Amino acid sequence: MTELAATFKQEAVAEAYQHRPPYPDEVFDRLVELITDEPRRVLDIGAGEGAIARPLAPRVEHVDAIDFSEPMVEAGKQRPGGDHPNLRWQVSPIETADLDGPYALVTAGASIHWMPWEETFARIVPHLTPNAQLVVIEHGPVDEPWGDDLVEVILRHSRKQNHDPKFSVVDAIRERGLLDLIGTARTKRVTYRQKVTDYIERLHSTSSLARDLMPADEAAAFDAGVTEAVAPYAQDGVLDLTIEAELSWGRPTIPS
């Protein structure tokens, strides 16, 4: 797992990351609503190139965006909203990050499964306001009509061979006594139109399908396989994707 997480330190992955669909706007409305304490400071853990931190920064007092990948943080600084005055980037593992709370909200977008949970919670919990919540957010395309064919291609090339589709990171954290879950929600689905070539690059932004993990001929075979799987559904080289996000929030704790 640690080895795959290090994939995010590759320049090519940070570059490919711009092709991930944005989180639906509703995510940010919900995040803002979950802040009940002052100051309205947010800690975004495993911030990547700021898919959560950048849109959120203008809507709160401050966001500390922490990520251990320098290429991801550097990419984030260049992307829209990456230089907002409310946003402070820090390249560091979250376990040893320099925190400047108290934070009224902690956000973890597609990131917490990579982290050592006990060390992470021990680091962040002392820096929270009394009613601060941790929100775990996941998002991506759903109901892809080419899904079965795509999974076959992915399984042929993925560097993660023990993928368990039933694994829930939120359940796993709760079982360790680290989270008192308060609520979950799914956003309304939104349509996102994407060129097939960008859709393929998005897949290479995942830790297990990074281009640098594959010899060039394998990457070409992967790209050809995905192109073939989606071809019947593309119009003029463009796909209509349906994007949904899921949020789970609660009170993070350190077991005594």
Ligand SMILES: C[S@@+](CC[C@H](N)C(=O)[O-])C[C@H]1O[C@@H](n2cnc3c(N)ncnc32)[C@H](O)[C@@H]1O
């Ligand atoms: C899939 S990306 C998610 C990025 C962003 N939150 C988003 O929603 O698009 C996961 C990120 O977590 C970061 N990461 C993984 N383990 C970390 C750790 N222990 N400390 C800080 N960042 C970490 C990786 O570098 C990567 O940028």
